[in-house]
Amino acid sequence: MEETGLMFEVSPEFRCGYVAIVGRPNAGKSTLMNALLGQKLSIVTAKAQTTRHKVLGILTNEQAQVIFLDTPGIIKPNYKLQERMMYSVQGAVMDADLVVFLVDAQQEEVRPEVLAFLKDRPAILAINKMDLVAQEKALPLVSRCLAARNFEAVVPISALKGKQLDTLLEEIISRLPFGVPFYPPDQISEHPERFFISEIIREKIFQRFHQEVPYATQVNIVAYEEREGRADLIDAEIVVERETQKGILIGKKGSALKEVGSEARKDIEEMVGKKVFLQLHVKVRDDWRSKEHFLNTYGYRSN
Numbered sequence: 001m002e003e004t005g006l007m008f009e010v011s012p013e014f015r016c017g018y019v020a021i022v023g024r025p026n027a028g029k030s031t032l033m034n035a036l037l038g039q040k041l042s043i044v045t046a047k048a049q050t051t052r053h054k055v056l057g058i059l060t061n062e063q064a065q066v067i068f069l070d071t072p073g074i075i076k077p078n079y080k081l082q083e084r085m086m087y088s089v090q091g092a093v094m095d096a097d098l099v100v101f102l103v104d105a106q107q108e109e110v111r112p113e114v115l116a117f118l119k120d121r122p123a124i125l126a127i128n129k130m131d132l133v134a135q136e137k138a139l140p141l142v143s144r145c146l147a148a149r150n151f152e153a154v155v156p157i158s159a160l161k162g163k164q165l166d167t168l169l170e171e172i173i174s175r176l177p178f179g180v181p182f183y184p185p186d187q188i189s190e191h192p193e194r195f196f197i198s199e200i201i202r203e204k205i206f207q208r209f210h211q212e213v214p215y216a217t218q219v220n221i222v223a224y225e226e227r228e229g230r231a232d233l234i235d236a237e238i239v240v241e242r243e244t245q246k247g248i249l250i251g252k253k254g255s256a257l258k259e260v261g262s263e264a265r266k267d268i269e270e271m272v273g274k275k276v277f278l279q280l281h282v283k284v285r286d287d288w289r290s291k292e293h294f295l296n297t298y299g300y301r302s303n
Helices: 029-037 080-095 112-118 134-147 167-175 195-206 243-250 254-270 293-298
Strands: 016-023 055-061 066-068 098-104 123-128 154-158 218-225 232-240 276-284
Touching: 016 080, 016 112, 016 167, 029 066, 029 098, 029 276, 066 167, 080 112, 080 254, 080 293, 098 112, 098 134, 098 167, 098 195, 112 134, 123 134, 123 167, 134 154, 195 218, 195 232, 195 254, 232 243, 243 254, 243 276, 254 276
Parallel strands: 016 066, 016 098, 098 123, 123 154, 232 276
Antiparallel strands: 055 066, 218 232
C-alpha cells in the first residue's frame, strides 16, 4: 500500500482520471453526474441549456477516483455565450481520459456534428431514459451510433431511476489509467462555494420563469459575509439584458423576486449548513450574452 500524502492509501491497481459527460441538451447529463456522485452538484431543470459551465464532480472509492466533467448540451451557437459554452465542451473532451456520450433513448438519430465533438477520444455510449422506452426501440439508435464511430462499450441506463449506473461506473473505472488520486478522498468538487450559490439561484429562475427570461440571466455573488451568531449575508446580483426582463423577474411589488429568493435560500442553507440572509437585486446589461467583456467578467472562457 502506498501513502499518497493526501491521507489516502491506494493499491497499485488504483485508477484515477477525468471523465467528460457530453451530449445534446436534456440528455440527462447533470442528472447522471448527480446520481453517480450520490448528491446534487449540478443544477437540473426541465429546460434545455440549463448547464452553462463545465462542472467538476469527484467520486472517490476504494477502486478509483473518477473526476467527472458535466458539460453544456451540444448545440449550434446563436450568440457568443453559446460559443463559449461549446468551447467548454471541447475543452472538457480534450482534458478527459474518457468520454461518456449520453444519448436520449427517445431520439431517433445522432447528428454527425454532435458526434464530431468526441474527436478521437475513447468513449462509452450511454443510452439514457431507458425507463421510458422498450429496449428494442433503442436498438436502431445504438446501431446508428456504432456505425458512425467506435465506442468502448454500450450501456443502457436510467439516470433518473438509478438503473444500470453500477454497470456504467464499472465500465468507466476499468478504462481509467492507473495512478494515485489527484484530490483528497472527501472532496467532491474544486469549485468555490460562491459558484454553487449562484447556480442554485439560477436554477430557481429557470424553474419559475419561461421563454427568454431564464436564458437572459446571469447570477453573480457580489459579497458573502460570514457573521458570528447571525445568519451569513449573501449579496447576489441577477443580470438581465432588457428592462422588460427586469420587470418580469421582479414581479408585482417584488413578489416574483421574493419567491426566487425564498426558494434559493432554502437550498443554500442546506448546502452551507447554516442560516443565510439572501439579498437579490437585478441589473440590466444590454445584450450581455453577445459582448466579450461581459462574458470574460462572468467567467465564460474563450479557450
